[in-house]
Structures are given as structure tokens and as C-alpha cells.
Amino acid sequence: MTERRLCAAADLPPGAVRVFEVGPWSLAAARVANAVHVVENRCSHDDGPLGAGRLVEGASGSAEIECPRHGARFELATGRASRMPAVSPIERFPARVSGDDVLVDIPEDA
Amino acid sequence: MSVSPLSPLVSASLARASGDPDWLAAARAAGLERYAKGGLPSRAEHLWRYTDPVRLVPGSAPSDPETRFGDLPPDFADGTFERASAYAIARDGVLLRAAVDPLIAHLGFLVEDLRAAAASRRALVEPRLFALRDTCDGAGGRFDDLAAALFTGGTFVHVPRGVTLDRPVRIAHRVGGGFAASRSLVVAEAQCTATVVIDLSSAAETDAGTLHETIEIHVGRGAELRVVFVQRLGDRATHAPVVRSRVERDGVLDTVTVALGGGLVKSLQTVELAEPGARANALGIVFADGRRHLDHHTFLDHAAPSTSSDLDYRAAVAGRSRSSFTGRLRIPAAGARSSAHQSNRNLVLADTARADAIPELEILTNDVSCSHAVATSPIDEEQLHFAMTRGLSPADARKLIVLGFFEPALEKIPPGMLADGVREVLERKLGAAS
Amino acid sequence: MTPDNGPTPAETAAAERTASEARDIGGDYDRKYGFHDDESAYDFKSKKGLDHAIVEMISRYKKEPEWMRERRHAALDVFLAKPMPRWGNSKLLDDIDFANIHYYVRASERQGKTWEEVPEQVKKTFDRLGIPEAERKFLAGVTAQYESEVVYHSIREDLDKLGVVFTDMDTGLREHEEIVRRHWGTVIPSEDNKFSALNTAVWSGGSFVYVPKGVKVEIPLQAYFRINTENMGQFERTLIIADEGSQVHYIEGCTAPTYSSDSLHSAVVELIAMPGSKIRYTTIQNWSKNVYNLVTKRAVAHAGARVEWIDGNLGSKLTMKYPAVYLVGERAHAEILSVAFSGKDQHQDAGSKVVHVAPNTTSVVTSKSISKDGGRGTYRGLVKVHKGAKGAKVNVKCDALILDAASRSDTYPTMEVDEKKVAVEHEATVSKVGDEQLFFLMSRGLTEEEATLLIVNGFIEPFTKELPMEYAVELNRLIQLEMEGSVG
Numbered sequence A: 001m002t003e004r005r006l007c008a009a010a011d012l013p014p015g016a017v018r019v020f021e022v023g024p025w026s027l028a029a030a031r032v033a034n035a036v037h038v039v040e041n042r043c044s045h046d047d048g049p050l051g052a053g054r055l056v057e058g059a060s061g062s063a064e065i066e067c068p069r070h071g072a073r074f075e076l077a078t079g080r081a082s083r084m085p086a087v088s089p090i091e092r093f094p095a096r097v098s099g100d101d102v103l104v105d106i107p108e109d110a
Numbered sequence B: 001m002s003v004s005p006l007s008p009l010v011s012a013s014l015a016r017a018s019g020d021p022d023w024l025a026a027a028r029a030a031g032l033e034r035y036a037k038g039g040l041p042s043r044a045e046h047l048w049r050y051t052d053p054v055r056l057v058p059g060s061a062p063s064d065p066e067t068r069f070g071d072l073p074p075d076f077a078d079g080t081f082e083r084a085s086a087y088a089i090a091r092d093g094v095l096l097r098a099a100v101d102p103l104i105a106h107l108g109f110l111v112e113d114l115r116a117a118a119a120s121r122r123a124l125v126e127p128r129l130f131a132l133r134d135t136c137d138g139a140g141g142r143f144d145d146l147a148a149a150l151f152t153g154g155t156f157v158h159v160p161r162g163v164t165l166d167r168p169v170r171i172a173h174r175v176g177g178g179f180a181a182s183r184s185l186v187v188a189e190a191q192c193t194a195t196v197v198i199d200l201s202s203a204a205e206t207d208a209g210t211l212h213e214t215i216e217i218h219v220g221r222g223a224e225l226r227v228v229f230v231q232r233l234g235d236r237a238t239h240a241p242v243v244r245s246r247v248e249r250d251g252v253l254d255t256v257t258v259a260l261g262g263g264l265v266k267s268l269q270t271v272e273l274a275e276p277g278a279r280a281n282a283l284g285i286v287f288a289d290g291r292r293h294l295d296h297h298t299f300l301d302h303a304a305p306s307t308s309s310d311l312d313y314r315a316a317v318a319g320r321s322r323s324s325f326t327g328r329l330r331i332p333a334a335g336a337r338s339s340a341h342q343s344n345r346n347l348v349l350a351d352t353a354r355a356d357a358i359p360e361l362e363i364l365t366n367d368v369s370c371s372h373a374v375a376t377s378p379i380d381e382e383q384l385h386f387a388m389t390r391g392l393s394p395a396d397a398r399k400l401i402v403l404g405f406f407e408p409a410l411e412k413i414p415p416g417m418l419a420d421g422v423r424e425v426l427e428r429k430l431g432a433a434s
Numbered sequence C: 001m002t003p004d005n006g007p008t009p010a011e012t013a014a015a016e017r018t019a020s021e022a023r024d025i026g027g028d029y030d031r032k033y034g035f036h037d038d039e040s041a042y043d044f045k046s047k048k049g050l051d052h053a054i055v056e057m058i059s060r061y062k063k064e065p066e067w068m069r070e071r072r073h074a075a076l077d078v079f080l081a082k083p084m085p086r087w088g089n090s091k092l093l094d095d096i097d098f099a100n101i102h103y104y105v106r107a108s109e110r111q112g113k114t115w116e117e118v119p120e121q122v123k124k125t126f127d128r129l130g131i132p133e134a135e136r137k138f139l140a141g142v143t144a145q146y147e148s149e150v151v152y153h154s155i156r157e158d159l160d161k162l163g164v165v166f167t168d169m170d171t172g173l174r175e176h177e178e179i180v181r182r183h184w185g186t187v188i189p190s191e192d193n194k195f196s197a198l199n200t201a202v203w204s205g206g207s208f209v210y211v212p213k214g215v216k217v218e219i220p221l222q223a224y225f226r227i228n229t230e231n232m233g234q235f236e237r238t239l240i241i242a243d244e245g246s247q248v249h250y251i252e253g254c255t256a257p258t259y260s261s262d263s264l265h266s267a268v269v270e271l272i273a274m275p276g277s278k279i280r281y282t283t284i285q286n287w288s289k290n291v292y293n294l295v296t297k298r299a300v301a302h303a304g305a306r307v308e309w310i311d312g313n314l315g316s317k318l319t320m321k322y323p324a325v326y327l328v329g330e331r332a333h334a335e336i337l338s339v340a341f342s343g344k345d346q347h348q349d350a351g352s353k354v355v356h357v358a359p360n361t362t363s364v365v366t367s368k369s370i371s372k373d374g375g376r377g378t379y380r381g382l383v384k385v386h387k388g389a390k391g392a393k394v395n396v397k398c399d400a401l402i403l404d405a406a407s408r409s410d411t412y413p414t415m416e417v418d419e420k421k422v423a424v425e426h427e428a429t430v431s432k433v434g435d436e437q438l439f440f441l442m443s444r445g446l447t448e449e450e451a452t453l454l455i456v457n458g459f460i461e462p463f464t465k466e467l468p469m470e471y472a473v474e475l476n477r478l479i480q481l482e483m484e485g486s487v488g
């Protein structure tokens, strides 16, 4: 694991979703209140661009991201698919705000 | 989706064209224009479902081809023509040297650099080069257009009417770490019989080059042509081959496609059975391991009545690899009394590997016999068990079963030529995968 | 029927009988189903075209809860934003004129509790279609939808007492709001595709079925859908929930008159099969040949549950329908059995999707397609095996019969396998009626027409034998009508 800087915290205000290309990964970063979540920018249903989706509140009050292609939803905190047509989870990367920066942990060989 | 800047490609295309006859220069310009206009194929098109076209866009102009080939492949080495009727070596798309068995040189068959032939043998080349662009719905045109604009060279094989070559034409092609575009033309005139064996490898295992390659194949009336492609590129190489074929009345095209290497492969093969009685047999074996992404597409078009085709593609997937096979088979109204059969089998050797299959039938008339079948499964436990009761270790039993799975295609590689090499590669990979 | 032995004398006699019955029927679609009633007595008909005002009107009219009203509006935005699919049959899809459709039409104020209460003119329609008679004979309950609203509804008392809910979707939403809210749109979100978004925006009618734990509904529940108005859009919405260990069979039939301009039928059907339950959903679609039938049907099967789609497509101009089953619980099973008959100017683009998510899940897909008189039959299918679905078994078999040189058959299956311990098999064949078979039957005294019919019936036999008897008879008759005059 190597923690690296993704962007300035100010560039990811609460409620925003942004896409970053990091090495071989395309990532979607979202800020919900004070938490940042980084997931793979690829829906497990049919490779939809999750980073272009919107943030929604799930049935259990969890923060979720909705795929713009067919409406699948994923819990940002766990990567779990919470609504059809997706059924398998998406890749998630630990992320945090440290000072003015958003940091993300990406495994060397993922 | 952005297409990388065109200007270096334009000047490269012009530079390439400078040595070409006018008609070829014009064809390059037309190719470039279509490429620039077309935009990239969309991921929504099903042929691009599994491979992002952006990954095939060259980041730069083609590098200057290397002029040294390196060590010759083992089956070239003995200096006699006992096993082949001609030998040729190519590097980064350019034919460096070709030698024809002097004892049969009088038959008049040709193995030459395509660009040289375009200039010196216009009557043979011009009517055939680019002639297959629009067959089979022009499938896969985009990168084909790019390769038309930029190709640095390639091989021209011409087998005259009625000639039987009792030994294969053997071509070895090596690519390095840059971007190369090549184009070859194989013409089997009426009533001839020939086999062409082409193997493609990376100069160094770590070379991360990109090769866009187009091969056009013409099978004349009553001719029988076998073409064997063996691809053993390094793990980091990208390969985008387009092979287009056209078969005339009662001609037979046999292809054997072996894909063992490459990090990313997006292959398209089309066959137009253009006249009655034309036949195509297509065998393919794909072994994917590591993180390879191998995407093969075939399109068989029964454009004339009473044509027949038989396709058998087999893939084994190991490691974290992925193999996709899309096979389209079309019998239009003009293809009455045709018969067409396809089979795709996939062996899944690892939990982390993936195999996709999309066999497609488009049948526009009723007097046909047509089928396809797909099966995807792991190695059969019973077979494994049986092999082990014969005293084989589990690893050896697995090897044996996978090699057996590929045997129908391996058998078609001419003896003494690559078949052993392919088996060796497979065994080594299987040893590592188990 | 075994081609090598040929039919027995009894079979030959039966074929002769059915062939002559076919001639006796003598009518065509227009006479039997294609009539239409006077619309002057209509209670309400929305103006043509689609915007937020229409959506608002429908929702207010139905006095819906706020959340449903919001969903409709959001779905309309999704519908407007989504491009038309570029696959299936783009040419026909692009011809749909969404501005020229009535999105909501109501023929009568009230829903009939007894058959007598149904307005006379509507009752006549269903009488003519044989619905009350069928109900008396063998059904556990009936819903009849005329235009946008369900006009008649009944359920057998014993089922009612067991807590089985079988009602129209609007009533379901009113009386069982909590269950509906929890499940509605979870299997097929409105964003799924352009037509599921359209349905979510303007839905009306359809069935709501809830079968409590352990209850087995032995005889079928039936719904009948009828479009009467020209340029009408019917957007019914169905949700069926089979609770643990329960069992239910639901059948729907659909017809419409033949008009010179097109109607649109775009339903959304969601099935939820809880652990150990079983749902069978049978459709015989016989829309007239000016109806676009663009339907999204999807089921979720939990552990040990079984979902069966039995899907017959005879009518419509263009059908695009791919019943799906998501096998999310261990040992869940899916069965998709379909027949498509594509005649003149028809394109049946039908298929199936099975998604294996959990271990040891199994699925069997059988598709039979017949094309004739220039018709086009397309099978489009997806098999997806997710990582972790160890021991999944999939078997897909598609057979197409092309009856003449002008007709067409396509097969577009996709198989994506992401797991090692699986067995996925797919086979497809395309053929014509075998000359030898035909010759053999004709040498036994059958005319070519009779022989062809016998062969076609044999071809679809795996399908017909899964239907309740009355439906099987009806289907055979419809096929006979389609086949009439097909030779010589």
C-alpha cells in the first residue's frame, strides 16, 4: 500500500463526485459531509462510469452512488451493491482528508 | 473520447508514401482521412464491449523500423529448404529478407516486400490491395484505415495458377517496443495449393510495442490455401490484427490461429465466401494467462449459395486473464443451401480468470444448415481423475488434458514447424499456472 | 413426434382434425380480436403527448402518495434524457412518435366487483374474448385491464381468506403501501432503460400479487390486457411477491384491435421470489400487428426459489422483451421457455437473461422461434456468471425454424463467465422444415399444409406442453391461423 495525494480537499467539496486517473486505475472520489470515499470508476453491472453518477441516500440512510447507466447503487462505505441491476460489489480504496489534502491508499499490485 | 493528435500521423503517412506509386499514396491518404473522420468506435458497439478502443490508439507516429532481425528461429537454422519452400523474416512490419527454394523458383511464386511489389508488380497488387475493405460490412474498419495510412511494409505472397507448393512458406515477424503498422497480401491464384506459416514475436520479452497489422488473403477458384498464424508476443505488447479473406468458387481457406502472448490483443478475422462452393475452416486456440486480455472476433459471410464453413475456437484462461470470443456468422438471402457451423469452447483454469463468448447467427434465408455451440467449464474432474489413476501427477494430468483440448488445431501446424515450439510454450505456461 | 419413426396413425388423424378445425375457425385476427368498441362513452382520455403536466395529472387523478408522484416526475426526466436504444430494431424504434400517444385513457369510472357491474361495452369485449367463461372454468382469479385501468377484478374467496393478495397495482399501492414502497422499482429501477423510465413515469394498472408464507396457489391467476383506443399507450406495472415457501402461477394475455397507426405497450414486471418459493409467469402475447411491445421483465430468486418465465410471442409489430432472472440465493433455479412467431412485417426480438450470483444456482433456457412471410425472429440472450457462483449450471438451447426464403432468424447470445467451477452450455440451430420429414408425412396422406403444421406443432411442443390446457388449445389455433395459406 502506498498512500498518495489525490487532490486538494477544497477541490472535493461536500456533495461532489470527481474522477481521477491514478496509474492503471480510474477512480471516482466522493465527499459526503466530512468523509471522502474513493471507489473504482466502473460499475460492476456493465462497466458504467460511476464517477458521472449522483450521490443518493440509501434505504438504510447510508451514502450511496448511483450509476448513470442503469441505476444500480453502491454503498460508498462498503462497496456493496444495494440496488439492481448490479449484484456484485465494486472496488474501494481507503481514503481520508489530511490537512488540505485528500489522500488515498492504492495497493501496488491490484 | 479523444483521438490522439493527428498531425504526427499525417506527416508520417506522407513520409511513408514518398516512396510509393501514386495509387498507393492516394490509398494511404484516403485511409488517413477515413481514420480522422470516423472517430473512435463506441464502447456501446458490441465488438468493443470488452476492449476499450482508446487502448489501441497510437500515442505517437510509427517508429522507424529496426533493420536487424536478431537470431533466426530454430526451424530456419539448417540452411536447407527441406521443410519450407520459402523463408522470410520481417521486422516491425518490414520484410527484411526472403529466400525461395532455388529448385522450385521456376514455378514463379513470390515472397516479397509488399511496397516493393506495389511498385514493380502493379498488375498483381493493385487490384487486390484494399479490395476487401468493404466486404463483411466493412467490419473493423477504423484501425484498418489507420494501418492503411501508415504501414511501413509487409509481405506479398503470390502463388501462381495451378502451382502446388508441397512445403509451406515460412515467415517470421518480430516487433520491438515502438508503434508499428504493417500490411500483407497473400494471393492464391486459381487451382493452386499452398500453406503459409507466419509467427509473430517480440524482439525482447519486455518490449511494450503496439502493432497494427492488416493481412488480406485472396483464394482463387479451386485453390486450397492454409494459413497458420502463431502469435507469441511478450506480456506487454499490444496487437491489433485485421485479417480479411475472400474465397472464390470451390476454393478452400483453412486458417489456424494460435494466440499465446500479448498483453492486449484485439483481433478481427473476416471471411467472405464470395462464390458458390467456397469453403472456410477456421481453427483457433487461445491460451491466456497472467493479465492478458485477448479479444478475438470472427465474421463469416456466406455471400454466395452452397458455401460452407466450420469454425472451432478454443480458449483456456488462467491467472487473472480474460479471453473474449465474438463469432458472427451470416447467411444472407444470396447464400441459399449453405452450411455453417461454429463451436467455441472455453476451459477456465483459475477462479480469477474470465471467458466471454458471443456467438452470433444472422440467417436471412431458410434453405440452410446452421448451428453454433458454446461450452465453458473447468477441467473435467473425471478426466483428471482418470489421468491420475494412470500414474500422472495432478500437474502433468492437467497439462495433458489442456494439450489434448488444443490438439485439433496443433495437428494442423505443419510438422517440424512451430508445432513443437507452441507445445513447449503451452507446457511451460501450464507448469507455471498450476 | 419422432422424425425417424414418423407419426402414428392416431397422430396423423389428430393433425387432420386440427387442420380442419383451423379451417373451420376460418376467422383471422381481425374478426376474433381485432374489433374495437366505440370510444364516445369514455370517461377520460388524456391529450396526446408527454410532459410533466400529464404525469402530474395522472398522479393527482389517482390520488397517489407523494413519493410515487416524485418518482414519476424523476422517471420522466430519465426517459427524456436517455437515448433510444441503438440495437434491436433501431429503424422501427425511431418511428415511434411519442407526441402522438395517449398516455392515459379510462373507459369507466368504477371497477366492477361482479361481472354484471362492468360497463356494458367493456363487458362485451371481454365476453367476446371468452374471459368470464375461462374464469368459471379454471382460474383462481381474474383481472381485466381495459386501456389504462383495471375494469374487473375477482379472486376466489378461499385464497382471499389465506391472505393472498391479487389486485390491480393502483389498489395495491393504496391498500398495501408499505410493501409496495419497499419493493416497487427495486428489481427494475426506472433508470434501467428508456422504456422502464417511461413506464415509471406514466404507469397505470397492472397487477399486484402477494402470496404469504407457505401458501400454495394451485390454479392460475389471470390478467387480461386489452388496448382499444388508437394511438394508445398501455403502461401496466406488475409486482409479484411470493413469500417464503409459497407458490403461484400467473398468466397474462394481451390483444388489441388493428388500427392504421401504432399503439405502444410498455410494461414493467417485477417478480420477487423469496427463499423456497416458486413463481411461474406465463404470457401469451397476441397484440395486433400495429402494436409496439417493449417490455421489461425481471425476477429475483432467493435461496432455493424457482422462477419460470413461459413466454409466447405471436402478435405485435416489434417486440423487444428479455425476461430476466437474477439468481441471488444459493440453489435458486431459473427456467425460461419461449416461443416467438414472426410473420409478415413482424420482428420478434426476444430472449432471456440469467445472472448467476450465488453458488449452485441453475438455469435452463429454451427458445423456439419460427419466421415466415418475411418475418424476423431474433434471440438475444445474456448469461452472466459472477465470481463466487461456484457450481453454477447453465443450459441454453435456441432453435429457429425458417419457413421460407424471405424470412430471417438471428441469434445473439452473450456469455460472460467469471468463475471457474461452472458448466455453461449453449447451443443454437437454424433450419427449415426438413424435406424428408415433409415427404414422409405427405406419403401418409397429409397435405403439405397439414404436414407443415404438424411439424411446427412438434417444434413448439416443449412450450405448449407447459401451458394450461385451454391456453395450449388456443395457442395451437393461433399458430394454425398464422400458418394458413403458408404453402402453395
Ligand code: FES
Pocket: A043, A044, A045, A046, A047, A048, A049, A067, A068, A069, A070, A071, A072, A085, A086
Ligand atoms: S452499468 Fe451501471 S447500472 Fe448498468
